[in-house]
Amino acid sequence: MVVLAIFVYWPIVESLRLSLNRVAPFGNAEIFVGLDQYTRLLTSGEFWNNVLVSIYFMLGTVPVGIGLAVVIALLLSYPVRRLSWAHRMLIFVPVVISSAVAGVLFRWLYNPVVGHINTWLGAFGIDGPNWLNTRTWALFAVTVAVVWRQLGFNVIIALAGLQQIDDSYYDAAKVDGAGTWDRIRYVTLPLLSPTLLFLVVINVIISFQAFGEIDILTMGGPGQATENLVYSVFVDGFVGTRFRGLASAQAFLLALLVMGVSFVQFRGFRSRVHYG
Amino acid sequence: MKKLRTILVLLAAFALVAAACGDSDGGDTTAAPSATTAAPGATTAAPSGDAITIEFWHAMADDLGAVVDELVDRYNASQSDVVVNATFQGSYDDTYNALLASFDAGTAPNIVQNFDLAAQTMFDTGRLVPAHELMAEGEADGFLAAPRDYYSDDTGMVALAFNSSTPIVYYNAEMFEAAGLDQPDPDWNFSDFLDACEAIEASGVQFCATFGTVGWFFEQILANSGGLYFNNDNGRTARATEVEFNKGQGVEVFDFLTGLIADGHAPNLGNTWSDTDSVFFAGEAAMIFDSTSGARGFQDNADFEVKTAFIPHSDSSERNGVVIGGAALWLIDSGDDATNQAAWDFMRYMTLADQQITWHTGTGYFPVIASLQDAPTPELSTFWDENPNFVTAIDQLATTRTVNDDGSPNYAVLGGRAGPFPEIRRIIVEAYSAVLDGGSTPQEALDEAAERANEALAGYNAFFDG
Numbered sequence: 001m002v003v004l005a006i007f008v009y010w011p012i013v014e015s016l017r018l019s020l021n022r023v024a025p026f027g028n029a030e031i032f033v034g035l036d037q038y039t040r041l042l043t044s045g046e047f048w049n050n051v052l053v054s055i056y057f058m059l060g061t062v063p064v065g066i067g068l069a070v071v072i073a074l075l076l077s078y079p080v081r082r083l084s085w086a087h088r089m090l091i092f093v094p095v096v097i098s099s100a101v102a103g104v105l106f107r108w109l110y111n112p113v114v115g116h117i118n119t120w121l122g123a124f125g126i127d128g129p130n131w132l133n134t135r136t137w138a139l140f141a142v143t144v145a146v147v148w149r150q151l152g153f154n155v156i157i158a159l160a161g162l163q164q165i166d167d168s169y170y171d172a173a174k175v176d177g178a179g180t181w182d183r184i185r186y187v188t189l190p191l192l193s194p195t196l197l198f199l200v201v202i203n204v205i206i207s208f209q210a211f212g213e214i215d216i217l218t219m220g221g222p223g224q225a226t227e228n229l230v231y232s233v234f235v236d237g238f239v240g241t242r243f244r245g246l247a248s249a250q251a252f253l254l255a256l257l258v259m260g261v262s263f264v265q266f267r268g269f270r271s272r273v274h275y276g
Numbered sequence: 277m278k279k280l281r282t283i284l285v286l287l288a289a290f291a292l293v294a295a296a297c298g299d300s301d302g303g304d305t306t307a308a309p310s311a312t313t314a315a316p317g318a319t320t321a322a323p324s325g326d327a328i329t330i331e332f333w334h335a336m337a338d339d340l341g342a343v344v345d346e347l348v349d350r351y352n353a354s355q356s357d358v359v360v361n362a363t364f365q366g367s368y369d370d371t372y373n374a375l376l377a378s379f380d381a382g383t384a385p386n387i388v389q390n391f392d393l394a395a396q397t398m399f400d401t402g403r404l405v406p407a408h409e410l411m412a413e414g415e416a417d418g419f420l421a422a423p424r425d426y427y428s429d430d431t432g433m434v435a436l437a438f439n440s441s442t443p444i445v446y447y448n449a450e451m452f453e454a455a456g457l458d459q460p461d462p463d464w465n466f467s468d469f470l471d472a473c474e475a476i477e478a479s480g481v482q483f484c485a486t487f488g489t490v491g492w493f494f495e496q497i498l499a500n501s502g503g504l505y506f507n508n509d510n511g512r513t514a515r516a517t518e519v520e521f522n523k524g525q526g527v528e529v530f531d532f533l534t535g536l537i538a539d540g541h542a543p544n545l546g547n548t549w550s551d552t553d554s555v556f557f558a559g560e561a562a563m564i565f566d567s568t569s570g571a572r573g574f575q576d577n578a579d580f581e582v583k584t585a586f587i588p589h590s591d592s593s594e595r596n597g598v599v600i601g602g603a604a605l606w607l608i609d610s611g612d613d614a615t616n617q618a619a620w621d622f623m624r625y626m627t628l629a630d631q632q633i634t635w636h637t638g639t640g641y642f643p644v645i646a647s648l649q650d651a652p653t654p655e656l657s658t659f660w661d662e663n664p665n666f667v668t669a670i671d672q673l674a675t676t677r678t679v680n681d682d683g684s685p686n687y688a689v690l691g692g693r694a695g696p697f698p699e700i701r702r703i704i705v706e707a708y709s710a711v712l713d714g715g716s717t718p719q720e721a722l723d724e725a726a727e728r729a730n731e732a733l734a735g736y737n738a739f740f741d742g
Contacts, residue, residue, distance in 0.1 A: 022735070022738070022739075024400070024736075024739045025397050025695065025696075025736075026376060026379070026397055026398075026400060026401040029739040031738065031739065107550075107551065108554075111545070111551055111554060111555075112543055112544070112545070113482075113483070113543045113545075113554075113555045113558070113560050113561075114554050114555055114558045114560060130543075130544055132546055133544045133545065133546040133709075133712070133713065134713050135709075135713050135714070218546065218547075219547050219705075221546060221547055221705065221706065221709055222546060222706075222709035222712075222713050223706050223709040223710060223713065223714060224706065225709075235702070238369065238373060239369055239698070239702075242376075243699075243735075
């Protein structure tokens with residue numbers, strides 16, 4: 001309890017206090033401004049841009065990430081037994097890599113002049129875009145990197161969910177004359193729904209917290225095309241000129257947003273999840 | 277049963293969030309202030325008798341850090357009154373965050389290294405002992421003008437320039453030869469630069485140059501063209517209240533830099549210091565803008581001959597020179613005169629010729645004392661003969677016009693000073709993108725940047741109105 005109080009509650013109270021003050025970068029001068037920083041944020045284009053980036057980022061990573069994970073898990077669960085441990089390991093490896101290392105790897109791949117992706121595209125006569133430095137492509141490029149790193153974790157969870165499903169359900173469906181696709185559609189997916197809910201909740205939260213890849217790949221640029229709320233909190237609070245009051249206010253709004261989204265998820269999924 | 281499962285899922289979710297939070301804090305190398313790292317060093321007891329222990333926090337990683345350690349060891353072995361305990365704190369941002377946390381926790385170090393743009397903020401901490409208070413009469417004159425004046429206010433020298441660097445153009449000598457180009461004139465302007473580009477590209481090289489869209493090159497080429505960044509003499513005769521970079525020279529300089537990329541003379545690699553290296557080393561670009569502190573790395577890592585040239589200036593200006601970059605050592609007031617004196621003794625030791633030679637030859641950062649340039653030691657002369665790129669770097673700074681013809685200070689090359697300078701540098705990065713990817717003209721992008729920069733200045737200055 002004491003530990004919680006020191007490391008969780010006190011920082012929350014402290015950052016709430018900071019969010020109501022304008023704090024000088026060196027911490028020795030504070031001006032109380034009440035809710036002024038909140039109103040400034042809520043009326044600024046930059047803040048809403050950052051919110052939108054966070055949301056696009058969620059929409060880009062969560063459905064694709066989980067969809068891919070389920071497909072791969074299904075493939076892995078089919079009996080190529082002799083190879084599957086190797087496959088699983090290969091799929092899981094990216095999870096162990098830190099986001100910073102993954103970011104550096106993708107940076108090399110995306111380099112418009114000497115990067116591998118555009119070199120390969122060039123071999124097919126395609127003039128690849130400048131992935132990280134055009135507003136059209138930057139967010140997509142970062143999304144791909146995050147989906148890739150998160151994929152292994154999602155696959156493993158989905159695979160565990162699949163293995164929970166008793167064979168007798170499949171046998172019954174087979175007897176009823178269901179084909180492979182029907183079995184996936186009417187047996188696997190409904191019985192997998194608690195796992196899927198878990199994955200959605202986790203992935204949504206992870207997507208809102210995406211930081212490492214953004215920092216390494218784009219630093220929020222070009223312009224602010226990939227600056228999500230977390231990155232904005234970091235830049236305002238810890239880099240260069242430190243606007244810690246403003247960063248705290250953003251952090252609070254971010255927390256509210258994540259709580260709101262999580263609440264909607266549980267409400268929305270409650271009726272659709274089947275617990276075996 | 278259903279409810280229990282929901283609760284379990286929820287619990288698992290929160291556990292993971294907590295884990296994820298912890299992870300992003302720990303994994304990131306540029307954030308996370310850490311008061312905890314401050315504590316152990318600061319509480320180390322003096323090892324022997326009356327010796328005073330001085331805590332020295334620096335941001336020099338790897339090879340650079342090894343040279344720092346070597347110098348600290350040399351100092352500790354040279355006398356027995358003071359023991360310096362050097363601690364690597366991470367990046368400049370990390371070090372600064374740790375410093376701020378230590379102010380709150382009461383574990384502040386005695387000496388801290390902080391970078392050029394943070395100068396105004398360091399002044400404003402109110403926790404410094406200005407160097408001039410501890411210097412002997414006339415001691416400040418022993419320093420080179422540029423590093424001395426950069427870190428001075430109207431009372432004198434405040435911090436000690438430690439690792440000083442400036443921007444420079446590195447070029448692929450073989451490509452220059454193939455294009456029929458000689459060593460660029462030190463006084464070359466934008467037109468000369470573009471002429472060279474044409475020759476280089478005509479000889480079959482894809483890109484004439486490469487550079488990151490960082491704020492630094494804009495600041496430096498603006499200074500070289502004699503333009504001011506801030507009002508009030510670049511924020512040096514009074515607090516800067518407005519930026520000046522969206523007028524006159526600023527627009528010409530920004531037009532040139534964005535034009536290099538827009539016209540295909542340079543690839544758009546974004547806000548980077550590393551992707552440009554890959555392009556240069558891969559032989560896709562003939563020139564690269566970078567820091568003089570990279571001289572050794574470029575020389576050693578390229579499989580072609582690397583030579584160096586001065587940075588260019590605008591067509592409508594004379595060459596002014598460069599602003600000192602890098603970082604300085606700041607003396608934090610411990611409240612105890614003897615301790616402050618001990619800390620200063622170490623700082624002074626670091627500026628003596630022997631240490632400066634080790635530092636310069638080991639890292640590429642400049643020697644900051646005048647005597648070495650006026651009368652180099654034989655060791656240094658040999659080093660310079662073997663490493664002409666280091667000499668270009670020094671010459672570029674030595675020939676900088678820090679004083680105008682009428683004897684007044686040339687504020688353009690003394691460099692801008694403002695509290696939110698780091699924030700404003702970031703705004704310039706976004707201005708690049710507004711031009712290259714957002715359809716703005718350089719003038720429009722700079723005007724928008726100026727508006728945001730002025731807001732940042734007003735917000736910072738509000739702490740000092742009253």
